Amino acid sequence: MAEKENPKWAGIGSKFAHLTAAHPCFGVKAHFTVARIHLPVAPRCNIQCRYCVRKIDKCEQKPGIAACIMDDEMALKRLEAEVKSNPSLKVVGIAGPGDPLENEATYRLLGRIKESYPDLILCLSTNGLLIEDVADKLKDCGVRTVTVTINAVDPEVGSKIYEWVRYNGETLDEAKGAGLLIQKQFRGIEELVKRGVVVRINTVLIPGVNTHQIPRIAEEASKRGASLMNIIPLIPQHGFKDHRRPTCQELEEARKAAEKHLPQFRLCRQCRADAAGIPGKEGGSGATSEYFHG
Template sequence: MPEKNQSIEEPNNGPILGEELLRKIAEHPCYDKKAQHKYGRIHLAVAPKCNIQCNFCVREFDCVNESRPGVTSKVLTPEEALEKTKQILAEYPFIKVVAIAGPGDPLANDATFETFELIRKEFPEVTLCMSTNGLLLPEKLQDMLRVGVSTLTVTVNAIDPEIQAKIVDHIVYHGEVYRGVEAAEIQIKNQLQGIKAAVDAGIVVKVNTVLTPGINDKHVVEIARKLNELGVY
């Protein structure tokens, strides 16, 4: 029998998912294409503060043509978010996912966790989802687990600091402002460590990458390979 070629990269099938997580994935429009025609999600705008400034990001306006995470007409308090969720779920029972994605970064806002605590107490059956830039993921993971976050999206635009430095102007980390490659190294390290820890903790992690022509377009495959190694969904 010929010896197995160790140089061939084998696909990573990711973590073994339990029945409850499989149900949540099947009901999550961002994770399952079939769910897009059956179920819905609601984004609660409770997290205005952001700790990074991407060169492509604009959070200062809102109009009828800007209906996406990161843009909002009003920032809600946790209590207002709960009331809004009650109204929406009563009117649209096919909503299965309650998410926080901004308009800043959820992990940079205490209101994120206060909101999830209220939602989980009132609606324990819904899927709690979050989108983040991942800068604070390693240190906030236990808070996420405590409030019941089970699905997570992390935006990873580069794993090469030289490339990342062209995408992000600066980060604010533990009260200090970092720029350039130094900022990129901090963010990438925290993203990869946090993603691995979240996967190991049983959270289903999805990654988004903003393709920027001429900057990271030839880097996307490398990003995907690395994240596959970490068990990203």
């Protein structure tokens, strides 16, 4: 079902028209006309996904990759240069390469950007573990959109996807860690929505592992106020290096099943943590669309 044919899109289009028109990761038209920049200031992560590899690399076009980790001043200079050179820039995101909420630099930088560039849309991606704890902080920093990566609703399934979860100094393995993470993710969505933040869900489709979970993820997220969902294919690496990618048919079937509960964004191209440019344009860094790493 095309986005314009799904009645659920009418709601997101009217309620968040200012964002869907200006955010290339939320609106189809904006995807081809609006630029965004990701500032890689967040190296630390509090979970280990079996599909995730984080590293410093100048060439690889994969999630969790950045040419360097920037400090506040480097990031602000990078943003200043992009603002001057690219009049279509409207969105600044922090997407890793770790989890932004685990890194204090995220909050410092967002606060400074809010003061210096009040017209830019501030967004970030997260695995959701810490949202409930820092929701007020995010609102104060000016964050308007958050993408939460949720890959399961059942801890047993989550245990196949997450190696460990670290919270409040304690490292939890497999099902116990996955159970805490899932609980915190859905609570976090509720807290963001209460504060007027627009929430999108990212889900990595892992064939034979979480395929059956995807409609339930969409349903539970929708109940808590999420506005949009982005289902992306597994990139086989790390613990899933020998696992196959989903087929195009499997990906579309998952999207159609989830679309009963949440509108689906279908243009994601799984970009680096330091991507910049217009996602939908070919060539250069702008060709790498956004993947909100979780």
